[in-house]
Amino acid sequence: MKQATLAVSLSILSASSLAAPTELKIWRHQTGDIEMQASAAMVERFNQSQGQWNVVVESIPEGAYNESITAAAMANQLPCAMTIDQPTVPNFAWSGFIQPLDKLLDKKDYDTVLAGGKGTYKGQLYSLGQFDVALVMFSRYSTLEKHAIRVPTVDKPWNEKEFADALAKLKTSGDFNYPLDLNAAWGGEWPSYGWGPMLQSFGGDLIDRDNYVYADEVLNGDDSIAFAKWFKNLVDNNYIDKKPANDKGFVSGRVAMHYTGSWSAENYFDAFGEDLAILPPPDLGNGPVISGGSWQWSVTKACPHPEGAAEFISFIMQPEEIAQFVDQTSLVPTKPEAAKLSKLYKEAGQWNMFYVFASLYGQTRPATPGYPVISTSFDKAMRDIIDGKDPLDALDMAVDTIELNIEANKGYGFKL
Structure with a gap:
């Protein structure tokens, strides 16, 4: 009987081992x-x-x-x-x-x-x-050296004043059409992904992350308004092209610095070799920030x-x-x-x-089911600001759209 039981057990194990x-x-x-x-x-x-x-x-x-x-x-x-x-x-x-x-x-x-x-x-x-x-600032060491601009580091990134001074030097030099490319022609997710971190570096945000329900006094708070005015000044001072034809300004020499993602690194290294400067984003008041995810x-x-x-x-x-x-x-x-x-x-x-x-x-980016509406609302606000709309009015409209959507969806699982 023991031998029969053992034989059955072995056959089961064998069948199991051969099972797909x-x-x-x-x-x-x-x-x-x-x-x-x-x-x-x-x-x-x-x-x-x-x-x-x-x-x-x-x-x-x-x-x-x-x-x-x-x-x-x-x-x-x-x-x-x-x-x-x-x-x-x-x-x-x-x-x-x-x-x-x-x-x-x-x-x-x-x-x-x-x-x-x-x-x-x-x-x-x-x-x-x-x-x-990773989002970074690309430039060239030769450009920074020629215009006496300090190379920022992780330990000492540019602060807002240094960044402003660098842009002013590059603009007045006449060497470039624009000192900076922020991919202003990119829509959809880019404003939240690319410019949202700058908003956060100013101390603002897209929504209150303590509750994920309220955007009022956050997206249209003082720090966010300061960011929006700063961004509008980049357009007004011709520091960025508000409607660039493409994203080739830096590689073609029309632009001195390009704020974009690590996905561009290999192409830029092929173009500039060891002269390529890969720089941290500026500290606009509350530390450098880049989007993750x-x-x-x-x-x-x-x-x-x-x-x-x-x-x-x-x-x-x-x-x-x-x-x-x-x-x-x-x-x-x-x-x-x-x-x-x-x-x-x-x-x-x-x-x-x-x-x-x-x-x-x-x-x-904000960990809420309402993020798609947050992103599209911020995209519209930034497009309006680039086109000349008052920053506070544009941000107020975004806040209204976001909060109405959250309310209509009963907080997306968060307490209203």
């Missing part, structure tokens, strides 16, 4: 070839690393991605895991599409992740990202195997995996342990400063 792994369907947004190849290789490494789960990826065009998620949720056809753009995470959490990761993952998976690598809502973790990008991984509430999705996220959040991914894509790692392993982002790495800026200055 359980399929985990995941979605990701389509992007450039290099990132897609790096992502595919990462998934293959996970599949080869264990025999319980087989991740199958479906890529969806980025332009239709959010709509695809909403449609799939309504039809109860969401995948097990999916990438989400970090600012939209609270909205998807509030809508009930995704579930918290706190109880699915070990704390070591996310404990050291930079702010820009996490998506949260009401204090809970809903997404994790391997990478981010890019595409991140989440687990849907529809997932039949959340433990498998969590194992996949845990795997790709290993420092070794992050380091390999960012070295292939030049995106900025979100873990210090990964930065140390990365050829590009370790202390002596070519792009180490981007990790330093992200770790020191990175702040996420």
Whole structure:
């Protein structure tokens, strides 16, 4: 009898070991070839690393991605895991599409992740990202030296007066059409992502982050008005082109400095080599600030195997995996342990400063489901200010739109 029992047990174990792994369907947004190849290789490494789960990826065009998620949720056809753009995470959490990761993952998976690598809502973790990008000021060392402008550093960035003096020197030199490019032609998310940090550096913000309900006396408070007037003066003084034809002003020599993302670094290095100066953003009164948060991984509430999705996220959040991914894509790692392993982002790495800026200055956009309306309202306010509208009037209109939307949605889960 014992031999028969043993034989049955062995046959069960054998059948189990030969069983096909359980399929985990995941979605990701389509992007450039290099990132897609790096992502595919990462998934293959996970599949080869264990025999319980087989991740199958479906890529969806980025332009239709959010709509695809909403449609799939309504039809109860969401995948097990999916990438989400970090600012939209609270909205998807509030809508009930995704579930918290706190109880699915070990704390070591996310404990050291930079702010820009996490998506949260009401204090809970809903997404994790391997990478981010960093906003910087690009210039040329030769330009700064010629015009006797101090090179700012992490320890001593430009303050508001130094920044103003630098712009004035560059303008009066006659060497450039404009001293600065702030990508004024970019709409959509750019004003909140790119100019919102300058607003925060002034001491203002897009909403009161203590309650995520009120924007009055914050977005239209004294510090925010000071920012808006400062920005309007950049236009009025012809320090920036309010309607640039393209973003090639810096590389073509028409503009002395370009405030943009780390995504431009390789092209600018190819153009200028060691003369390329990668500078921290200015301290406009309350310290330098840059936006954090890019595409991140989440687990849907529809997932039949959340433990498998969590194992996949845990795997790709290993420092070794992050380091390999960012070295292939030049995106900025979100873990210090990964930065140390990365050829590009370790202390002596070519792009180490981007990790330093992200770790020191990175702040996420407001973690509220109402963020899309906050972003579009701020975009309109800044467009109106650029076109000559009174800054207070423009900000007041944005505040009204934001607060009416929050009230109509009963606080988006926050107490009114």
